[in-house]
Amino acid sequence: MTTQLLLGNDAIALGLTQNECRVVTAYPGTPSSEILAGVVKFKKKLNRDIYTEWSASEKVAFEVALAASWSGLRAAVTMKQVGLNVAADSLFSAAYTGVVGGFVVVPCDDPGPHSSQTEQDSRLLALTAKVPVFDPSTPAETMAMLKAAFELSEKHRVPVIMRPTTRVCHAVQSIDVTDTGMPPLNGNSGFKKDQQRWAATPVFRLKLHHELNAKLQAIESEFESSSFNYVVNQPLAISHQPFGIISSGSVFTTSQEVLDELGVEIPILRIGTPYPLPRKLVAEFVSRFERVLIIEEPDACIELQIADRTHVSGRLDYVIPNAGELTPEVVMKVIGGQLDKVGLTVAASPEDSALAGIIGALKIAPRRPRLCPGCSHRSAFFTLKTTFGPNAIYPGDIGCYTLGTNLRVVDTCIDMGGSVTMAAGFYHASKITQDKRPIVATIGDSTFLHSGIVPLINSVHTNARFILLILDNHTTAMTGAQPTPANDYAADGSAATRVPIENIVRACGVKFVHVADPYDQEPFEKLLKDAQAFTQTDEGGVAVIIADRPCVLYDDSPVEANPIPVVITEECDGCRYCVEAFECPALILRADKSRVDINYNVCVDCGQCIDACYKGFIIPKEVVMSN
Amino acid sequence: MKIVLAGIGGQGVVYATKILSQAGLLRGEKVMASENHGMSQRGGSVMSHLKIGGSEAPLIRRGTADLLVGFDRTETMRNLTFVRASGNVFVNSTNGLDSSLSERLQELNIAVHAINAEACAKELGSPAVTNLIVLGFAPAHNEFGLSLDDLKSAVRALGPAKAVELNLKALDVGAKAAR
Ligand code: SF4
């Protein structure tokens, strides 16, 4: 036995590698991003032949992996939970057609939400799509579940979902990594034609739907005796149990620990297969208690599948909060409340309220995330703001640059690609409301390639007029620098064909297309003005500016090659304009508010803040030295 | 042992958590840690929870942590109520914690051990190892549970080779400051 510390996402990656998964695709998104990177790492280390791909979107990733499964190979696709929305079309259809090689989908849910626009439950999407789900409680368990998931998928020829949450993905656990992987059942057969299945028309789709229902019935009865469903704190004398708990996912371990802390033995039925729910097992468990609490995240999936809820409490009767993460504090409150109801009050050390009061009085401001020192997005945003002012309409998008909210040049953020569609929508609405404000949408390179192209085509076609600023920093920065189709390398570093964004934009029919370095703030401002003028001309339409500068966190070579160290002169009066308007984390207002200093520990010498002091007190160091 | 680590994005909170986790693993203990990824890394508050020899639950409940290791004074105060009565706080700070907290902390028998790790790091000529200096400072207090040697073995095991020497030095600087 070899025990190692593994991040949950690395455990998933190792599980995929050990189980002879041959194709793994993904679109990056927190908390899922480390999985594919992990597969690349392990395939090199263990010398396995696995095709890995950072796809242009989750739908693309899903279907590339699905075709591999239809070719008889084991395949997997990973994404964050909202990514499953993007791939939902494929998921629903693939449930009907079924698969050949084991096919596992890993959407990572984010109760909280910590880094997502919703707290949606992928298990509920699976329930709607009729796809079986495994729900791991710990990083260690993901490895055993992946093995079971591949086997189930191959046996019943269905896609299978393994759904971890943030607290599994980003937990680090000491794990026994002895290889327990299983070779595939079906062999590497290559794609076998079967039009009535793989290209089924509606008549055959009905047949496939019946087939899927039969599969689910068989799977449910297998789940009744699955080793992933078990009872802990099994009482000797059942009659004395005040209530029971059904739990799944990471919050199961939290529930267990809370009971330990309380020193009470409440039986918990741990469900590792929430869909299709082993209903007999659950009903039998429920029948033993006056009341059963269902503790699951982020929504009610197990609870919804229990038809008779007379003795069941959870989210549907508001006993469990319907939003936010089920932290140990929340679980303690819920279980404590239930114990109270049955007349069992137990002491558990809570946070000290006196101490909390004193800390509250200190009014510690929340520390919001900010763009990195030297980030080229900041330069683009600053110029944007000084050019068009606070009144323009600024639809934004998903990525680091959503933080343009801090500079007040991101007014909306709905989903991937939403900036372009919203800009067009605002334009068409503005014709009716007679709103003359400029509209400037911002979107990153990866997000544009994911979901911006079709909206751009639509905008051009419908004669919309706005500026689209594509912030091209040559990578998917927010999630850890994954390559996009505009890069010339693939997930594992092998050569890939670069698809230049500029060519795509021109091909979409955009007549005003310019590439410029946002670090050159003056010409950039002129370009923005030209773009706005173009949108107003008779033959004008969408104007696209590609702000071209690599992400300084992952490629600082341009700054290193041409550093512009700056100083703030004695004259600085602490007006804090630069701190607020430019908000580089290296610009620090002195505690006594008398002036602003530069924190040279984090300053990267980009020199971009020089124009951020309109009084001219931020100057290049060279000037000081030569004076 | 339940440990909360708190700091700001870029301070190496995740790396510090890795060292303590590895140290626990090398002692043959079960380890479960929870990391912060994503948005919060862009200069926001960063916190990890770590359990050595404990349960598989990823998070620590407020009022139950044995230790709080803070790399930033403000973040340490923000997370102070995680610490249980009679627990310990190790903090990178030139002036301890806010004086308004002292009385209540004393009543709760929570000890605060402060080190000016930034100054030490400057002396060492490497601001990047502030986190390791704080870690090196902690084992001198019995309550910490892991020894300086445990941490050193972890640093060696984690690598990368070119960083090991500096990291070991930083641990020693922290340990020296505790004497
Ligand atoms: S990671 Fe790159 S793109 Fe993101 S904020 Fe930092 S510098 Fe900007």
Ligand code: SF4
């Ligand atoms: S030069 Fe100015 S803008 Fe650039 S990192 Fe330093 S303080 Fe920030």
